[in-house]
Each structure stands twice: as C-alpha cells, then as structure tokens.
Amino acid sequence: MRFFLAALKRDLLLVFRHRNDIINPLAFFLMVAVLFPLGVSPDPAFLSEVAAGVIWVAALLACLLSVDGIFRGDYEDGSLEQMLVSPEPLLILVLAKVISHWLVSGFCLAIISPLVAMMFFLPSEGYLALILSLLLGTPTLSLMGAIGAGLTVGLRRGGVLISLLVLPLYIPVLIFGAGTVQAGAMGLPIQGYLALLGAILVFSIMLAPFAIAAALKVSVRS
Amino acid sequence: MKKKMPRWFYQLASPKWFYEFTSALLPWFSAAAILLLVTGTIWGLVFAPADYQQGNSFRIIYIHVPASILAQSCYVMMAVAGAIGLIWKMKIAHVVAGACAPIGASIAVMSLATGAIWGKPTWGAWWVWDARLTSMLVLLFLYIGVIALNSAFENKASADKATAILSLVGLVNIPIIKYSVEWWNTLHQPATFTVTAKPAMPPEMWLPLLVMVLGFYCFFAVILMSRARVEVLQREKRTDWVKKVIQNY
Amino acid sequence: MGYFSSVTDFLQMGTHGLYVWLSYGIALVIFIYNIFSAYWLKRQYFINAKRRLRREQGTV
Numbered sequence: 262m263r264f265f266l267a268a269l270k271r272d273l274l275l276v277f278r279h280r281n282d283i284i285n286p287l288a289f290f291l292m293v294a295v296l297f298p299l300g301v302s303p304d305p306a307f308l309s310e311v312a313a314g315v316i317w318v319a320a321l322l323a324c325l326l327s328v329d330g331i332f333r334g335d336y337e338d339g340s341l342e343q344m345l346v347s348p349e350p351l352l353i354l355v356l357a358k359v360i361s362h363w364l365v366s367g368f369c370l371a372i373i374s375p376l377v378a379m380m381f382f383l384p385s386e387g388y389l390a391l392i393l394s395l396l397l398g399t400p401t402l403s404l405m406g407a408i409g410a411g412l413t414v415g416l417r418r419g420g421v422l423i424s425l426l427v428l429p430l431y432i433p434v435l436i437f438g439a440g441t442v443q444a445g446a447m448g449l450p451i452q453g454y455l456a457l458l459g460a461i462l463v464f465s466i467m468l469a470p471f472a473i474a475a476a477l478k479v480s481v482r483s
Numbered sequence: 484m485k486k487k488m489p490r491w492f493y494q495l496a497s498p499k500w501f502y503e504f505t506s507a508l509l510p511w512f513s514a515a516a517i518l519l520l521v522t523g524t525i526w527g528l529v530f531a532p533a534d535y536q537q538g539n540s541f542r543i544i545y546i547h548v549p550a551s552i553l554a555q556s557c558y559v560m561m562a563v564a565g566a567i568g569l570i571w572k573m574k575i576a577h578v579v580a581g582a583c584a585p586i587g588a589s590i591a592v593m594s595l596a597t598g599a600i601w602g603k604p605t606w607g608a609w610w611v612w613d614a615r616l617t618s619m620l621v622l623l624f625l626y627i628g629v630i631a632l633n634s635a636f637e638n639k640a641s642a643d644k645a646t647a648i649l650s651l652v653g654l655v656n657i658p659i660i661k662y663s664v665e666w667w668n669t670l671h672q673p674a675t676f677t678v679t680a681k682p683a684m685p686p687e688m689w690l691p692l693l694v695m696v697l698g699f700y701c702f703f704a705v706i707l708m709s710r711a712r713v714e715v716l717q718r719e720k721r722t723d724w725v726k727k728v729i730q731n732y
Numbered sequence: 733m734g735y736f737s738s739v740t741d742f743l744q745m746g747t748h749g750l751y752v753w754l755s756y757g758i759a760l761v762i763f764i765y766n767i768f769s770a771y772w773l774k775r776q777y778f779i780n781a782k783r784r785l786r787r788e789q790g791t792v
Contacts, residue, residue: 412632415641425628425631426628539748604747713774720781729778
C-alpha cells in the first residue's frame with residue numbers, strides 16, 4: 262500500500278511539473294465538442310438531443326489521446342525497465358500509473374463536463390447522470406487504453422496504432438455512458454446504467470492490470 | 484498452469500511434426516471443402532425452397548450465416564492459440580494465431596458485405612444499424628487492430644506475444660461488446676425484423692446451411708494450414724529438414 | 733430442375749437476382765483471394781528459399 266501511494270505520488274508530481282499534460286486533454290475535449298455545433302447545426306433542439314453522445318465521444322477521444330503517453334516518458338528515460346526488474350509488484354505500479362492518468366484526464370473531464378453540457382443545452386436532469394457516468398466510465402477507458410499504450414510503447418509509430426487497438430474496446434463504455442446521460446436527461450432512473458458501468462469497471466480493474474503488465478514486459482524486452 | 488499435457492500436444496509443438504502432419508491432412512480437408520461447398524451452394528441456390536416472406540433473397544443465408552459463424556470462431560481460435568503460445572511458450576500456436584488473423588478479417592468482410600446486400604431487399608437500405616451487423620463490424624475492427632499490431636513489430640517473438648495479449652483482451656471483451664450493441668440496438672430501434680432469427684426452419688432449408696457451415700470450416704482449415712506451413716518453413720529456415728523440403732519442392 | 737422452373741427463372745431469383753448473385757459473387761471473390769494469397773505466400777517463399785539455398789551452397 263505504501264508502495265502504491267509512493268508510486269502514485271511520483272506520477273502525479275511528474276504530471277504537475279508539466280501542466281500541459283492536464284490542460285491538453287481538457288482543451289481537446291472542449292474543441293471536439295465545439296466542432297459539432299459548427300459542423301452540423303447550432304439549433305438548441307438538435308444539440309440537446311445529441312449532447313449525450315457528443316460529450317461522451319469527445320471525452321473518449323480526449324482519454325485516448327492522453328493515454329498514449331502514459332508509459333512513454335518512463336520508457337524513454339529507462340525508468341520503466343527499472344520498474345520491471347524491481348522487486349515491487351508490477352501490478353500495483355501499473356494500477357498507480359493508471360489511476361494517476363485517470364485523475365488528470367477522466368476525473369478532470371467529469372468536472373468540466375457540465376460546462377459543455379450547458380453549451381449543448383442538455384436538460385438539467387441530465388447533469389448528474391453525465392458527471393456520474395463519466396466518473397464511473399472513464400476509469401475503464403484509462404485501464405483499456407493503458408493496455409494499448411503498454412503494447413505500443415516500444416514502437417516508434419504508436420500514435421495511430423493505439424487508437425486502432427483501443428477504440429473497439431471502448432464501444433461498450435460509450436454505449437452505456439451515453440445511454441446513462443440520455444436516460445437521465447429524460448428523467449428516467451439511471452441506477453441500472455450506473456450499475457452496468459460499475460460492473461464493467463470492476464471487471465476491468467480485476468483483469469486489465471495483468472494485461473498491462475504482460476504488455477509492458479513484451480514491449481520493454483523487445 | 485503448467486501441468487503435464489498429453490504426448491500429442493508436445494508433438495504438435497514440433498515444427499517438423501506439424502509440417503508433416505498437415506501435409507497428410509491437407510488433401511483430405513481440401514477435398515472435403517470442395518465437396519461440401521459445391522454441394523451446399525447448389526443445394527442452397529437450386530433446390531432449397533424460397534422463404535415465404537423474403538423470397539429468393541433468403542438464399543444469401545447460405546453464405547452470410549456460415550461466414551458470420553466462421554469469423555467469430557476464427558477470432559476465438561486465434562485468441563486461444565495465442566494463449567497456448569503464451570502459457571506453454573509454443574511457437575506453433577503463435578504461427579497458427581498469426582495465420583488466423585488475415586483469414587478471419589476477410590471472412591468478416593464477407594459476412595458484412597453479404598449482410599448489407601441482404602439488407603437491401605429486406606429493409607430497403609444497404610446498411611442498417613442492426614445489432615448483428617454492428618457487432619460484426621466491431622469484430623472486423625478487432626481483427627484490423629490485431630493485424631496492425633502484428634505488423635508493427637520487427638521482432639517476431641515480440642509480435643507474437645503482443646498480438647496474443649491483444650487478441651485475448653479482445654476475446655474477453657467480445658461478449659461485453661455484443662451485449663452492449665444488442666442493448667443499444669433495442670434502445671434505438673425497437674422490434675426490428677431480424678433476418679436470421681427464424682422460428683422454425685424446415686430441414687430442406689437448414690440442411691444446406693449445415694453443409695455450408697461445415698464447408699466453410701474445412702475451407703478455413705485448408706487456408707489456415709497452408710499459411711501456417713509457409714510460416715513454419717520461414718521460421719525454421721536454418722534447419723536441415725527445411726532445406727530438404729526446399730530442395731525437394 | 734430443383735425449385736426453379738427454368739434457367740432464366742433461376743438467374744432472376746424472383747426479383748432478387750441482383751442481390752443473390754452479388755452476394756455469391758463477393759463470397760467467391762473472397763474465397764479466391766484467400767486461396768491465391770495462401771498460394772502466393774508459398775510460391776514467394778520457395779522462390780526466395782531456393783535462391784538463398786543455391787547462394788549458400790555456391791559459397792561453401
């Protein structure tokens with residue numbers, strides 16, 4: 262546990278040193294969302310109908326964009342190799358990295374999402390659903406994305422590749438996440454949706470760290 | 484995990500044995516594939532009755548359904564072979580997994596194309612966001628990811644392991660994806676008419692379908708073995724037995 | 733012959749001839765593609781391998 266906290270603290274410190282890593286995904290999130298009214302229509306009726314989907318797609322892309330760098334810095338300066346040979350359990354280390362990534366991407370996205378929701382005229386009943394679904398859904402995105410990042414970290418052209426690997430895996434989270442917001446906006450109960458998102462999250466927390474650790478071992482030793 | 488496996492398991496792991504074994508199997512599977520596919524096609528196109536609702540466009544089922552089944556089981560096979568390769572460090576399993584990916588992707592394309600064409604007379608549009616078609620599209624994306632990852636590595640051993648991990652992750656996700664897509668589909672278009680869910684198909688309709696499914700599997704086995712054999716030769720090119728094979732070719 | 737009364741009837745498939753034949757055509761193309769790509773892999777391999785073997789034997 263102490264090791265976990267130390268690893269988490271180290272990663273967060275590194276992130277806070279380059280603040281751009283926090284700002285960039287958020288700016289990206291806002292810009293993608295803005296493209297829809299510009300590209301399709303600024304009609305409030307239309308926007309409030311597509312709000313759930315657009316916000317979720319934008320959040321998903323922002324997560325995907327930032328997850329690519331989750332192991333890259335450590336890989337390039339060699340500390341990832343050190344971590345793999347260190348006696349500390351790799352699973353805990355991986356989990357700490359994913360959580361720190363989530364804190365600077367998914368968590369911040371959930372916090373600023375009401376701003377975008379307002380610009381999209383989301384009915385006020387949907388705000389809680391939006392924040393809760395993002396809070397429950399984006400950790401899964403970080404976990405799945407970290408598998409892709411682990412597999413591609415040793416490759417020079419990882420950028421496009423990681424989206425090919427990870428986007429299909431993001432589909433269930435997108436469907437249930439956007440579904441939660443739609444149900445919430447219509448004033449329907451959302452507990453069932455949140456339970457599904459939570460189940461997917463628990464499932465990924467149990468399995469994804471093994472896949473990430475295995476992926477890192479393959480990437481570092483190649 | 485590493486408990487003792489029967490002898491054939493280790494024999495299969497020997498590249499030379501694999502090559503000789505598949506040499507013996509290939510003619511049989513090729514003959515079976517040709518026989519089954521020709522019989523099934525003629526039976527399905529000429530002798531099977533038309534569907535009372537869909538008319539003759541129903542005959543597309545004899546390719547669409549076998550292709551869908553094969554595309555899915557090919558992914559399962561690829562992931563299982565990858566897992567065997569990871570757990571028992573068996574190179575042949577990785578070779579088989581690598582050979583599965585391009586075949587499975589092409590069969591998934593077949594399933595999508597025939598499904599879309601079938602959609603035109605049935606639903607009046609070339610593409611409908613039907614749950615099965617959408618799931619198949621996601622499966623194709625999973626195949627594309629596996630192929631892209633496999634070709635991105637220069638080192639064969641890393642490529643093997645990385646693709647095995649990715650296909651296992653995909654395999655675990657497939658049920659979740661299918662479930663979510665089905666749920667999404669019922670949410671957005673309630674009670675669509677699903678083409679393949681027939682309440683009761685008479686034997687003269689499903690028997691040719693069965694023949695076609697078996698034929699597709701045999702065809703898959705033939706192509707899989709041929710691809711895997713070349714890959715085995717490629718990987719073992721320094722050994723004496725491969726040199727002998729090359730000289731005798 | 734079978735379900736159909738004549739060859740033109742068979743080719744037209746009611747009104748669905750285009751769809752049925754297009755589907756079977758695509759299936760055929762993909763089958764042929766698979767056969768050819770497997771065959772091509774093998775051919776390329778043996779051409780290269782024979783060349784390599786000859787070169788190695790030539791130098792020894």
